[in-house]
Amino acid sequence: MSKLERTRFATPEEIAVRAGEQQAPFLRLPDAAHEFAQRQARLQALAARHPIGEYLLFVAAIARAQQQAIDALPPLDVPEASSLRANIEASGRPLPAVGWPRAPQWRDALRAILTTLVPNLDSAAGESVRRLADQSDAFFEAQADRLLGGITLGLDLGAAPLIGAALQVHWVRLVAGAAACFGSSTFERRAPESLCPCCGTRPTASVVRIGGVEAGYRYLHCALCSTQWHLVRIKCSHCLSTKGIHYEALDRADAARDRSEVVRERAPVTAVRAECCDQCGHYLKILSMEKDPDIDPVADDLATVALDLLLAESGRTSAGVNMMLLYGDPGDG
């Protein structure tokens, strides 16, 4: 591999600050009315002629069921302002993924998703979803604890995308509901910047946006609540180092010949690249809306899993998490 180019250019954020222009908002809160419908559309578009097209269509069916659950479920009980304050005191986040009682309403989302999915899947996949629907509340709660706590030991990897889908629906509704009740100022910049300021979960990927004051700004996309928060570009989303950052991407010509290789890029020619950090060995994908305005962090992360496999071979670790594709630890047996 060629030696990394060390030239350091000013980011659009730095240029804007110098020019005294209006700053882009720090947070983009989830849009509960459209979040999962947009993901479904993107997954369906990506699935055509894709090596894992069948799996992308399965996740598209989950996204459709997620959106239907949001549309059909009764309004969520938004926690009191006092519990949000207590959560911030205890964990630094107003609606943390772990460390406070999870309202049983998330299981209503799960049951709604499973009920929608069964008739829309072929017999084998439909049967496994049906079997999951027969599990006890205690099983669902134990699986949710492991999933949200990042514990792969004892995690049912087959059930995880469906449990994760229901938890996503619940947290998107929680964040949107709390913002509607108490104002978006409930959610503000909180350290560390590597974790979602609303729920404390890791990002799935990051997005460089287009349009208005957000043009050129990079946002990390929360794997659980879909909140997007601003992090300056050319900065590791794991250890927050600004040194030793470089970008890698799949060589599209090689990928077309089914001989994928990772190439180091000096200029973004593809919509999805990996922002790699030499300080800590982690990477997070960075998606360019300028290259493709329809990108979706969850969908495009799944569709570029070949990049993850190649980076893993070179000893790199993902700083991101995608609830729709979780891996067990090698030592779990």
Ligand SMILES: [Zn+2]
């Ligand atoms: Zn979040």
Ligand SMILES: [Zn+2]
């Ligand atoms: Zn790092």
